[in-house]
Amino acid sequence: MTRLPEPLTLSGPNGHGAVLSYGAHALSWAPEGHEPVLWVSSRAYNETGRAIRGGVPLCFPWFGPGRTGDMEPAHGFARITEWTLAEQGEDEQGDPFAEFALTSEDVAPELREVFPHDFSARFRMTAGHTLRLELTVTNTGSETFEVEEALHTYLHVGDSERVTVSGLEGASYYDKVAKEQRVQQGELRLTGETDAVFAHRGEVRVADPALGRELVIGKEGSDSTVVWNPWADKAVGMSDFADDEWKTMLCVEAGNVMGSPVRLAAGETHTIAQVVEVRELPAEQ
Numbered sequence: 551m552t553r554l555p556e557p558l559t560l561s562g563p564n565g566h567g568a569v570l571s572y573g574a575h576a577l578s579w580a581p582e583g584h585e586p587v588l589w590v591s592s593r594a595y596n597e598t599g600r601a602i603r604g605g606v607p608l609c610f611p612w613f614g615p616g617r618t619g620d621m622e623p624a625h626g627f628a629r630i631t632e633w634t635l636a637e638q639g640e641d642e643q644g645d646p647f648a649e650f651a652l653t654s655e656d657v658a659p660e661l662r663e664v665f666p667h668d669f670s671a672r673f674r675m676t677a678g679h680t681l682r683l684e685l686t687v688t689n690t691g692s693e694t695f696e697v698e699e700a701l702h703t704y705l706h707v708g709d710s711e712r713v714t715v716s717g718l719e720g721a722s723y724y725d726k727v728a729k730e731q732r733v734q735q736g737e738l739r740l741t742g743e744t745d746a747v748f749a750h751r752g753e754v755r756v757a758d759p760a761l762g763r764e765l766v767i768g769k770e771g772s773d774s775t776v777v778w779n780p781w782a783d784k785a786v787g788m789s790d791f792a793d794d795e796w797k798t799m800l801c802v803e804a805g806n807v808m809g810s811p812v813r814l815a816a817g818e819t820h821t822i823a824q825v826v827e828v829r830e831l832p833a834e835q
């Protein structure tokens with residue numbers, strides 16, 4: 551077992567965060583004066599070759615078991631591959647960013663066989679008043695290919711049974727628990743295991759009365775939004791998840807997955823971005 555390298559810290563006037571080169575994995579972020587927004591399990595693995603339970607795993611170039619249903623490792627290889635730090639600096643607001651690079655040359659030979667396409671990818675995290683995450687993929691080969699991708703953001707919430715997720719009203723979604731296609735009626739409240747892939751382009755807001763805040767999750771270049779919480783029974787069966795941690799997390803993922811992959815012709819580039827912002831909620835009555 552090889553322990554993961556130390557994360558890079560991003561600390562600026564408007565926010566603070568940390569990101570690992572392993573998986574180009576955002577581990578933490580808090581805007582100045584606020585509590586941390588990203589959740590990491592107390593039982594998350596800290597070893598190469600395994601995915602990290604929390605922060606923002608990058609799902610690429612497939613999502614879950616892929617569109618054929620049999621791809622391994624789950625959620626693709628990007629999150630368990632070492633990326634190269636390509637650039638570090640500050641944007642025009644003085645917010646620190648780090649950018650990591652991965653190309654098909656960096657991918658292990660056995661995985662190149664599964665995904666035999668030439669690509670280059672960049673992931674940039676900017677830690678300011680908002681958290682900005684951007685994944686840019688370029689087809690550097692000569693043939694068109696399709697990829698799935700997701701910024702699998704684990705949010706820290708005060709009480710998952712009391713959060714209200716809005717912005718998905720009327721969206722059609724695939725319920726991975728019930729294994730059926732549905733349409734979201736009204737705001738989403740979690741009452742059990744939730745694993746849903748919405749055909750959705752807009753903003754999502756997570757109102758969290760227990761922490762007195764609302765998380766506003768915007769995105770660009772993304773046709774899917776995934777909402778996931780394993781709930782009690784499934785959490786007990788996961789070795790990198792403490793039994794009661796489902797109460798304090800919620801994944802809201804910006805993606806292009808299942809029926810909405812990204813198709814890249816030779817030389818084409820696509821960027822998916824997610825922007826998270828914290829707003830205070832009026833105090834509970």
Ligand code: BG6
Pocket residue numbers: 601614624625702726745746776778803
């Ligand atoms: C979600 C998927 O994005 O990630 C779920 O929709 C999956 O089906 C979850 O269980 C966690 O995946 P993993 O591979 O990190 O355990």
